[in-house]
Amino acid sequence: MSDITVVGGGIIGLSIAWRLVRRGADVTVLDGGDEGAWHVAAGMLAPGGESEHEDPALIALLERSAQLWPAYVRELGVDVGYDDTGTLGLALTADDLAQRARLWTRQQLPLLRPSELRELEPALSPRVRAGVLAPRETQVDPRKVVHALRERLGTRIVVKRVESLADVDSRQVVVAAGCGTAALTGLPIRPVKGQVLRLRGEPGLLRHVLDGCEVYIVPRADGEVVVGATQEERADRLVTAGGVHELLRAALELVPGLAEFELAETTVGHRPGTPDNAPLLGRLDDRVIVAAGHFRNGILLAPVTADLVAGLVLDGLDTPGDFAPRRFS
Amino acid sequence: MSDITVVGGGIIGLSIAWRLVRRGADVTVLDGGDEGAWHVAAGMLAPGGESEHEDPALIALLERSAQLWPAYVRELGVDVGYDDTGTLGLALTADDLAQRARLWTRQQLPLLRPSELRELEPALSPRVRAGVLAPRETQVDPRKVVHALRERLGTRIVVKRVESLADVDSRQVVVAAGCGTAALTGLPIRPVKGQVLRLRGEPGLLRHVLDGCEVYIVPRADGEVVVGATQEERADRLVTAGGVHELLRAALELVPGLAEFELAETTVGHRPGTPDNAPLLGRLDDRVIVAAGHFRNGILLAPVTADLVAGLVLDGLDTPGDFAPRRFS
Numbered sequence: 218m219s220d221i222t223v224v225g226g227g228i229i230g231l232s233i234a235w236r237l238v239r240r241g242a243d244v245t246v247l248d249g250g251d252e253g254a255w256h257v258a259a260g261m262l263a264p265g266g267e268s269e270h271e272d273p274a275l276i277a278l279l280e281r282s283a284q285l286w287p288a289y290v291r292e293l294g295v296d297v298g299y300d301d302t303g304t305l306g307l308a309l310t311a312d313d314l315a316q317r318a319r320l321w322t323r324q325q326l327p328l329l330r331p332s333e334l335r336e337l338e339p340a341l342s343p344r345v346r347a348g349v350l351a352p353r354e355t356q357v358d359p360r361k362v363v364h365a366l367r368e369r370l371g372t373r374i375v376v377k378r379v380e381s382l383a384d385v386d387s388r389q390v391v392v393a394a395g396c397g398t399a400a401l402t403g404l405p406i407r408p409v410k411g412q413v414l415r416l417r418g419e420p421g422l423l424r425h426v427l428d429g430c431e432v433y434i435v436p437r438a439d440g441e442v443v444v445g446a447t448q449e450e451r452a453d454r455l456v457t458a459g460g461v462h463e464l465l466r467a468a469l470e471l472v473p474g475l476a477e478f479e480l481a482e483t484t485v486g487h488r489p490g491t492p493d494n495a496p497l498l499g500r501l502d503d504r505v506i507v508a509a510g511h512f513r514n515g516i517l518l519a520p521v522t523a524d525l526v527a528g529l530v531l532d533g534l535d536t537p538g539d540f541a542p543r544r545f546s
Numbered sequence: 547m548s549d550i551t552v553v554g555g556g557i558i559g560l561s562i563a564w565r566l567v568r569r570g571a572d573v574t575v576l577d578g579g580d581e582g583a584w585h586v587a588a589g590m591l592a593p594g595g596e597s598e599h600e601d602p603a604l605i606a607l608l609e610r611s612a613q614l615w616p617a618y619v620r621e622l623g624v625d626v627g628y629d630d631t632g633t634l635g636l637a638l639t640a641d642d643l644a645q646r647a648r649l650w651t652r653q654q655l656p657l658l659r660p661s662e663l664r665e666l667e668p669a670l671s672p673r674v675r676a677g678v679l680a681p682r683e684t685q686v687d688p689r690k691v692v693h694a695l696r697e698r699l700g701t702r703i704v705v706k707r708v709e710s711l712a713d714v715d716s717r718q719v720v721v722a723a724g725c726g727t728a729a730l731t732g733l734p735i736r737p738v739k740g741q742v743l744r745l746r747g748e749p750g751l752l753r754h755v756l757d758g759c760e761v762y763i764v765p766r767a768d769g770e771v772v773v774g775a776t777q778e779e780r781a782d783r784l785v786t787a788g789g790v791h792e793l794l795r796a797a798l799e800l801v802p803g804l805a806e807f808e809l810a811e812t813t814v815g816h817r818p819g820t821p822d823n824a825p826l827l828g829r830l831d832d833r834v835i836v837a838a839g840h841f842r843n844g845i846l847l848a849p850v851t852a853d854l855v856a857g858l859v860l861d862g863l864d865t866p867g868d869f870a871p872r873r874f875s
Contacts (some may be wrong), residue, residue, distance in 0.1 A: 416787050458745050458794055459805025465791035476788025483809060 227253030257486030282521035298358030408487035556582030586815030611850035627687025737816035
């Protein structure tokens with residue numbers, strides 16, 4: 218067995234393993250073989266948070282990781298779909314606007330008129346009432362990131378489902394198993410179901426990530442457009458008529474021209490939620506470290522999580538107390 | 547080579563071949579291997595026609611074939627999903643009602659109040675304004691019918707794409723190639739694209755076929771619910787965001803409880819349309835017979851088409867002049 222075993226081969230586990238390997242450690246990744254939340258995730262890197270209610274410590278962590286992403290992309294050294302065109306935050310109705318106004322004010326983003334928005338993104342519906350340009354909210358393609366990490370880690374990744382941490386024979390064990398972390402550690406992580414669509418059409422209809430109140434729309438350079446996501450406190454894997462309908466309705470309301478796009482993929486993933494929806498990062502005991510519960514922010518938080526866990530394992534540095542895994546006990 | 551070759555292994559070609567075989571003929575079916583319109587079709591057997599504008603000769607043919615279906619099902623001798631619970635014709639809006647009123651009057655179907663409709667079908671939306679019960683509009687599962695016909699015909703079906711009728715070395719050739727008939731014969735058959743969804747959930751939510759103005763909903767005994775169909779003058783095979791959205795919107799408007807059903811399948815088929823949207827049935831020359839262009843009625847018309855073609859080939863009986871293949875020349 219290796220000196221360090223990472224349990225979980227999703228974007229968090231692979232990012233940690235790769236950071237450890239780059240720093241000279243002897244690492245094995247055990248992966249159950251199922252595709253994780255990264256396979257479904259759109260890859261919005263939105264450090265501003267999702268609402269005005271977000272915890273300041275989490276906002277600071279998101280910011281820190283967002284700043285790490287450009288260097289992380291260079292380090293990966295291949296195209297992972299990183300795109301810094303920016304995000305348009307959009308409000309269709311007066312209610313949307315009221316809901317978003319405080320967030321946008323906190324982010325110090327000036328309100329744009331519909332004509333200004335359509336100058337930036339001509340395919341937007343004339344019904345869009347107001348919005349902002351968030352130039353620091355970028356995107357990456359999580360599938361490409363995981364593919365790149367898998368290539369770099371190669372045979373260090375072993376397909377094996379871990380049923381108990383007692384079966385893992387390593388000096389240090391990092392549990393980065395997303396929703397599966399609950400069964401391995403007893404920590405309070407719950408699956409929050411998300412249905413996500415992938416449309417496909419002529420590239421160039423959209424340039425920015427669009428963040429509406431009911432839906433986000435993430436256009437890739439190759440014509441793929443990710444539409445997400447439902448948020449359901451359920452563990453099943455069903456793509457439902459109601460879920461797909463809501464996503465399509467909201468997406469076509471913002472961008473009518475997407476109607477002609479192919480509905481290429483319908484998928485379901487589960488965000489690993491925690492009681493405060495901030496991650497669990499830190500030591501459980503002398504042998505076991507946990508890095509899980511990233512909820513909606515797993516892609517954005519991958520680089521900072523990798524650095525924090527590497528600092529803990531290799532340098533004995535503390536991880537931030539705000540994310541202590543046992544803070545709910 | 548066989549005495550008679552049927553070009554096309556969809557529901558029309560297989561039904562003809564089986565009727566010929568049962569009557570003692572020596573038959574081969576050549577099938578290109580693609581799944582035909584039957585694979586997408588919901589299997590509503592609705593002899594009343596789709597509107598008040600339908601041609602009387604076509605209505606008579608639909609009626610005649612509907613009467614043949616129960617015996618045809620018995621002859622097949624296996625479960626093909628034949629269900630005679632009946633169809634509810636439904637109107638959600640005053641416009642729907644105005645559009646449907648003349649058809650329902652012609653069919654002599656008494657108008658039912660919303661409360662009467664929901665007694666028959668409790669899952670119906672309270673927004674449904676009026677409707678009728680059409681007890682003679684039944685359903686069958688086209689996939690099961692084709693499966694049964696394939697089993698019966700066995701090695702008489704040969705997978706081979708016919709590019710030219712000159713390559714078919716038989717005394718008699720029956721062209722039943724759906725949209726492919728145009729290229730083989732020069733007859734005016736055009737593809738009319740239809741997108742169709744299959745939902746899946748607990749059996750028993752619905753009992754009747756539901757025929758709304760914008761959508762039909764066909765519940766099967768096993769919990770499958772077919773939702774169709776777009777009608778687009780296009781030949782592509784794309785499942786589109788707009789098509790799926792329209793079908794789900796209209797279906798959930800009629801039956802809100804379908805929101806929880808799995809979106810199990812999204813498919814595209816092409817109805818073989820003709821200039822008057824009635825089929826092309828009859829002789830082209832001493833050797834070639836055509837049975838194609840059944841548009842939206844291919845499933846319903848399979849038994850009568852089989853009987854008519856068998857009568858023509860084996861008994862020298864004329865087919866109805868209203869459906870003469872060269873009537874547009």
